[in-house]
Amino acid sequence: MSVRTSIAKITTISILLSFFSSAAIAAGDVAAGQAQAVTCAACHGQDGATAIDPTYPNLAGQNEVYLTRQLQMFQSGERNVALMSAQLIGKSEQDLADLGAYYASLPAKHFEATGSDEDIKAAEGIYKGGVIAKGVAACAACHGPNGAGNAQAGFPAISGQSVGYTIAQLTDYREGRRGTGDAYGNMMRGVASGLSDGQIAILADYISGLH
Ligand code: HEC
Numbered sequence: 001m002s003v004r005t006s007i008a009k010i011t012t013i014s015i016l017l018s019f020f021s022s023a024a025i026a027a028g029d030v031a032a033g034q035a036q037a038v039t040c041a042a043c044h045g046q047d048g049a050t051a052i053d054p055t056y057p058n059l060a061g062q063n064e065v066y067l068t069r070q071l072q073m074f075q076s077g078e079r080n081v082a083l084m085s086a087q088l089i090g091k092s093e094q095d096l097a098d099l100g101a102y103y104a105s106l107p108a109k110h111f112e113a114t115g116s117d118e119d120i121k122a123a124e125g126i127y128k129g130g131v132i133a134k135g136v137a138a139c140a141a142c143h144g145p146n147g148a149g150n151a152q153a154g155f156p157a158i159s160g161q162s163v164g165y166t167i168a169q170l171t172d173y174r175e176g177r178r179g180t181g182d183a184y185g186n187m188m189r190g191v192a193s194g195l196s197d198g199q200i201a202i203l204a205d206y207i208s209g210l211h
């Protein structure tokens with residue numbers, strides 16, 4: 001696939017997804033979400049960005065469409081993580097949307113990359129240009145030049161994320177362990193399938209420091 005066709009494809013996907021997202025996700029209420037988030041803070045931290053385990057994700061400042069969609073997928077089992085699904089038993093669609101709105105309203109955390117200059121440069125090359133020989137699309141095309149994602153399309157922000165969590169997720173996509181549901185059509189499995197463990201490790205560090 002040429003670079004031009006892949007960009008055209010990504011654009012089509014983005015337009016389709018922004019259309020779906022406005023149709024399928026109810027608007028959440030921040031205050032109602034905050035009232036429910038007491039139990040979530042036990043693992044994700046009071047501020048949504050100080051998790052009790054370094055491999056747990058930061059939620060603060062993530063976009064609402066993405067957050068709500070992930071909660072729906074945990075609840076349905078499409079993203080099969082027992083630890084998270086157990087938190088959502090008995091919650092309504094509106095409850096999930098409220099939680100999504102609450103975490104999206106919190107300020108995101110920023111970190112600095114810790115890798116060597118050489119690793120950061122290599123990671124930046126993949127982030128901005130992909131790995132053409134392996135068919136890996138540029139991360140920036142969907143997650144933005146600064147890792148802020150695309151809120152309208154529900155593409156996640158990936159900057160300011162815990163390095164351990166990012167490594168685990170990219171590996172899980174590659175190995176087919178993370179379910180992505182119909183909304184995203186396995187986009188990330190395709191991307192991750194062309195990445196080596198070493199590339200995943202340097203990317204995770206580089207991304208954590210983007211802002
Ligand atoms: C017992 C610990 C625990 C509790 C309590 C908990 N979570 Fe989680 N959460 C996790 C872990 C671990 C993950 C990462 C799962 C994985 O490996 O994919 C996660 C992932 C998530 C994600 C996906 C983030 C992303 O970037 O894709 C969201 C959203 C989330 N949790 C929201 C919540 C909400 C809302 C609550 C409260 C109703 C909550 N969590 C309670 C442990 C917890």
Ligand code: HEC
Nearest residue numbers: 010137138139142155156158166169180184187188191203
């Ligand atoms: C075609 C668009 C697209 C491209 C290109 C892309 N991503 Fe993604 N990415 C997504 C979407 C959409 C999701 C959420 C999908 C889901 O829920 O499974 C996602 C999810 C992720 C996540 C999980 C975030 C979380 O909080 O759990 C990480 C990490 C990630 N991408 C990193 C990357 C990296 C690194 C690259 C480049 C090597 C990349 N992505 C390229 C669209 C893309």
